[in-house]
Amino acid sequence: MLSFTLRRLVSGVILLFVISSLAYLLLYLGAGNVGRRILGSQASEATVALKNQQLGVDEPLITRYLSWLAHAVTGDFGTSWFTSQPVDQTITSRLAVTISLVIGATILSGVIATVLGVWAARRRGWADRVVQVVSVLGFAIPGFLIAIFLVNVFALGLGWFKPTGYVQIATSFSGWLGSVTLPIVALSIGAIAAIVQQVRGSVIDALRQDWVRTLRSRGLSENRVVFKHVLRNAGGPALAVLAVQFVGLVGGAVIVEQIFAIPGLGQVSVTATSQGDVPVVMGLVVAIGAIVVIVNLLIDLIQGFLNPKARVS
Amino acid sequence: MTQTAPPLNVEPAAEVAAVRSHLVRRMLRNGSAVFAMVVLAIVALGAILAPWLTSADPGVADIQSLMSPPSADHPLGTDAAGRDVLARLLYGSRFSILGAILGTVIAAVLGVIGGLIAGYYQKWFENVSSWVISVIMALPGIVVLLAARAVLGPSLWMAMAVFGVLLAPAFYRLVYTAVVNVRNELYVDAARVSGVGDVSIIGRHILSVVRAPIIIQFAFVMGIAIAIQAGLDFLGLGDPTIPTWGNMLNDAFARMYQTPLLLVWPSIAIALTSVALAMFANALRDELERSGQVKRKKRTTRVIAPGAVVAENQPVVHEEALADTRADLLAVDSLVVGYDQPDGSIKQVVNGVSLRVKRGEVHGLIGESGSGKTQTAWSILRLLPQGGRIVSGTVIFDGQDVAKLGENDVRKLRGRRIAYIPQEPMSNLDPSFTIGSQLVEPMRVTLGISRGEARTRAIDLLTRVGIPNPERTFAAYPHEISGGMAQRVLIAGAISCEADLIIADEPTTALDVTVQAEILDLLRGLQNELGVSILIVTHNFGVVADLCDRVSVMQNGLIVETGPARSIFAGPRHPYTRSLFDAILEDGAARGTLAHSSERNIITEGGRS
Numbered sequence: 001m002l003s004f005t006l007r008r009l010v011s012g013v014i015l016l017f018v019i020s021s022l023a024y025l026l027l028y029l030g031a032g033n034v035g036r037r038i039l040g041s042q043a044s045e046a047t048v049a050l051k052n053q054q055l056g057v058d059e060p061l062i063t064r065y066l067s068w069l070a071h072a073v074t075g076d077f078g079t080s081w082f083t084s085q086p087v088d089q090t091i092t093s094r095l096a097v098t099i100s101l102v103i104g105a106t107i108l109s110g111v112i113a114t115v116l117g118v119w120a121a122r123r124r125g126w127a128d129r130v131v132q133v134v135s136v137l138g139f140a141i142p143g144f145l146i147a148i149f150l151v152n153v154f155a156l157g158l159g160w161f162k163p164t165g166y167v168q169i170a171t172s173f174s175g176w177l178g179s180v181t182l183p184i185v186a187l188s189i190g191a192i193a194a195i196v197q198q199v200r201g202s203v204i205d206a207l208r209q210d211w212v213r214t215l216r217s218r219g220l221s222e223n224r225v226v227f228k229h230v231l232r233n234a235g236g237p238a239l240a241v242l243a244v245q246f247v248g249l250v251g252g253a254v255i256v257e258q259i260f261a262i263p264g265l266g267q268v269s270v271t272a273t274s275q276g277d278v279p280v281v282m283g284l285v286v287a288i289g290a291i292v293v294i295v296n297l298l299i300d301l302i303q304g305f306l307n308p309k310a311r312v313s
Numbered sequence: 314m315t316q317t318a319p320p321l322n323v324e325p326a327a328e329v330a331a332v333r334s335h336l337v338r339r340m341l342r343n344g345s346a347v348f349a350m351v352v353l354a355i356v357a358l359g360a361i362l363a364p365w366l367t368s369a370d371p372g373v374a375d376i377q378s379l380m381s382p383p384s385a386d387h388p389l390g391t392d393a394a395g396r397d398v399l400a401r402l403l404y405g406s407r408f409s410i411l412g413a414i415l416g417t418v419i420a421a422v423l424g425v426i427g428g429l430i431a432g433y434y435q436k437w438f439e440n441v442s443s444w445v446i447s448v449i450m451a452l453p454g455i456v457v458l459l460a461a462r463a464v465l466g467p468s469l470w471m472a473m474a475v476f477g478v479l480l481a482p483a484f485y486r487l488v489y490t491a492v493v494n495v496r497n498e499l500y501v502d503a504a505r506v507s508g509v510g511d512v513s514i515i516g517r518h519i520l521s522v523v524r525a526p527i528i529i530q531f532a533f534v535m536g537i538a539i540a541i542q543a544g545l546d547f548l549g550l551g552d553p554t555i556p557t558w559g560n561m562l563n564d565a566f567a568r569m570y571q572t573p574l575l576l577v578w579p580s581i582a583i584a585l586t587s588v589a590l591a592m593f594a595n596a597l598r599d600e601l602e603r604s605g606q607v608k609r610k611k612r613t614t615r616v617i618a619p620g621a622v623v624a625e626n627q628p629v630v631h632e633e634a635l636a637d638t639r640a641d642l643l644a645v646d647s648l649v650v651g652y653d654q655p656d657g658s659i660k661q662v663v664n665g666v667s668l669r670v671k672r673g674e675v676h677g678l679i680g681e682s683g684s685g686k687t688q689t690a691w692s693i694l695r696l697l698p699q700g701g702r703i704v705s706g707t708v709i710f711d712g713q714d715v716a717k718l719g720e721n722d723v724r725k726l727r728g729r730r731i732a733y734i735p736q737e738p739m740s741n742l743d744p745s746f747t748i749g750s751q752l753v754e755p756m757r758v759t760l761g762i763s764r765g766e767a768r769t770r771a772i773d774l775l776t777r778v779g780i781p782n783p784e785r786t787f788a789a790y791p792h793e794i795s796g797g798m799a800q801r802v803l804i805a806g807a808i809s810c811e812a813d814l815i816i817a818d819e820p821t822t823a824l825d826v827t828v829q830a831e832i833l834d835l836l837r838g839l840q841n842e843l844g845v846s847i848l849i850v851t852h853n854f855g856v857v858a859d860l861c862d863r864v865s866v867m868q869n870g871l872i873v874e875t876g877p878a879r880s881i882f883a884g885p886r887h888p889y890t891r892s893l894f895d896a897i898l899e900d901g902a903a904r905g906t907l908a909h910s911s912e913r914n915i916i917t918e919g920g921r922s
Contacts, residue, residue, distance in 0.1 A: 086696040217732065247451070306745065
């Protein structure tokens with residue numbers, strides 16, 4: 001188990017290294033004359049050259065890359081070209097907000113997809129059809145449309161929630177809950193649609209296994225067979241889908257934060273993107289890549305726990 | 314948002330080819346497919362015919378009428394800059410759809426070519442591709458698109474090209490799996506040996522298999538492309554100079570409080586198109602899967618309308634050689650088992666079986682596969698697979714009719730009164746739990762004993778069924794033990810709650826011959842020791858000779874001959890029984906002479922009762 005964990009960890013670190021290196025090279029190769037972009041076409045050649053020198057972008061790419069890497073491993077991602085704020089501060093102050101959204105959505109979609117998937121798999125018939133139709137809709141309709149719909153109905157129409165804004169969890173728990181409920185629901189629907197299909201499929205597969213009959217023949221109740229044995233066996237494939245969906249949820253948070261005016265990573269990414277603020281974009285790529293790598297590692301570990309065969313190999 | 318299209322099954326080439334002609338016709342009869350195709354056709358026509366459908370220019374701002382409601386001039390009103398909403402919607406569909414097609418085509422071309430090469434040649438190309446994919450998959454698509462936008466600027470086409478690269482794995486995986494499956498098929502080997510070139514093998518055998526799944530994936534990915542492109546524009550990161558659905562949404566969202574209606578049109582356009590694409594893909598996949606099923610259903614048993622008829626058939630009954638005064642523990646009468654079919658009829662698999670199992674008796678139910686003996690055994694436990702049910706007849710166990718009991722009452726019988734030993738040991742243990750926990754759990758539930766007590770008992774049982782190191786087996790997972798050991802574990806489970814009747818469904822069929830003999834010895838020993846009744850389902854007369862007091866011979870869901878094992882062995886009367894005896898010579902009797910073993914059984918019974 002330990003070597004399994006270590007191996008996954010090492011491959012995660014390598015993956016992160018490859019992603020950040022590729023991103024760095026592509027972003028800076030594509031960035032062109034940085035000083036000119038920041039100062040605009042009116043600025044003189046001399047001020048542009050000075051700006052480039054200040055930012056250190058006049059040096060060869062490989063030198064800059066190595067120096068960036070050396071700083072990045074210590075958590076220093078340089079400063080923003082536009083606000084001159086350290087990138088690591090900008091990101092860490094907003095990371096918690098986005099993570100709380102994404103984790104909330106992961107838990108919500110995992111739970112609801114499991115309940116619906118098991119229900120559809122056991123009932124079949126009309127329940128199955130309802131779940132199938134809902135999941136096609138949830139899969140197809142983009143998350144931001146769902147978010148806009150939720151704002152219009154539950155915030156503007158019914159007035160149950162505030163349409164925008166974010167309350168720190170430390171300030172008021174109920175306030176925080178009120179401010180994240182709609183965003184989390186909006187994020188979750190697409191993920192639920194994808195996961196419920198997998199849960200349904202693997203529960204149906206598991207229910208067909210011979211050992212289910214044998215467990216029933218031993219006098220175990222149907223709920224015990226389904227929720228203890230079948231679900232544990234169906235959990236592996238469902239978790240694999242959840243891992244993929246998690247990546248999607250992080251991406252979805254970018255758009256959803258914009259709609260609900262939540263000060264998370266999404267807002268920073270939109271601002272940094274439209275300005276072409278490459279150091280901030282780089283920091284975001286690394287931060288989001290790291291989150292994904294860590295979550296995938298966790299999911300691998302849970303897989304190992306669920307499936308005794310995975311532990312050995 | 315990054316969404317991954319659901320996994321697709323790939324059908325073998327032959328089936329796909331046979332089915333294709335019907336596919337179009339069936340898609341036209343499928344309601345949701347027709348709806349999806351109509352919607353897509355309307356959107357496509359709207360995009361093509363935009364200049365004829367509206368005279369307004371989507372880019373011209375009419376300062377005189379800002380945010381005006383629908384009117385004759387502007388059928389859907391105007392937006393905040395005074396531009397005609399209908400014109401923007403129609404012209405916008407051109408950009409949205411062309412952009413989505415561009416992205417999807419790039420994804421498909423990269424993915425299909427990569428998948429073909431990696432699947433056909435494998436080796437290093439496969440390793441490299443899987444690495445590239447894990448790099449691509451590690452970042453949310455929107456983040457990559459944002460990063461690309463930061464340096465490349467707001468170009469719809471550029472964004473969709475990047476999107477195409479990001480979604481290439483969706484096609485790659487599909488094609489790769491299909492190719493790996495097909496390339497090891499015999500007919501592909503045959504083609505290769507007979508000198509057909511790689512390119513034409515790929516073209517003829519592989520592309521024909523993946524064509525339909527690629528179309529399905531294309532629709533899914535295009536739906537995602539429309540969504541993600543609208544998302545980028547909605548964030549205000551798209552090209553503001555062209556009318557797109559996402560740009561319209563962005564404008565409208567900023568003025569959501571003043572004119573919420575402006576949000577409605579682009580939302581409907583995006584949602585309808587995405588849903589139609591997904592519905593089309595789903596319908597196509599369903600129809601493909603359904604056609605695969607129809608072809609696969611080759612096993613036909615008689616299909617009868619509800620209110621099934623019990624076949625008029627009287628089995629050959631051998632006189633009892635010795636007066637047997639033991640009471641019936643199980644009395645099955647005129648049992649009919651059937652499976653509900655989608656068309657409302659019932660597929661009948663057991664056609665009126667009657668049999669008696671006395672207390673302390675070992676009863677053999679023998680017949681070839683498909684004769685309905687396993688279905689009969691499952692009916693007694695009420696554990697028929699989904700769709701199966703007892704259509705008529707009674708299953709009286711110790712005075713109560715199992716066929717009519719409620720689910721809860723049947724559960725009280727299972728394990729505690731009637732136990733089950735399955736056929737295939739390895740597939741009958743839950744792979745995710747230890748052997749020990751699978752023995753302990755039922756004992757705690759049915760006997761209500763403590764965990765510690767159950768554990769002691771379980772170790773004791775494992776010792777009793779001849780497992781050399783019970784402590785270690787207790788802690789082991791099913792994949793860590795052999796088939797013979799697993800069958801011992803299952804036997805331990807069956808006797809763990811002191812049932813009165815054990816139903817053993819071909820308990821030795823899946824095992825090696827030497828292990829078979831050991832398991833039969835074990836069953837005989839336990840039966841002598843516990844005095845339990847056993848109904849043993851088998852197709853092997855060796856097993857019957859070895860264990861059984863009485864035998865019922867089953868054919869086509871009916872009992873054709875029944876009586877004491879000794880008497881049937883001495884003179885089989887039904888032609889089917891005789892043909893089974895002829896087969897035994899080829900099968901090779903498991904062990905022992907029949908006279909010897911059945912005599913011994915009768916003697917031990919006599920001693921017991």
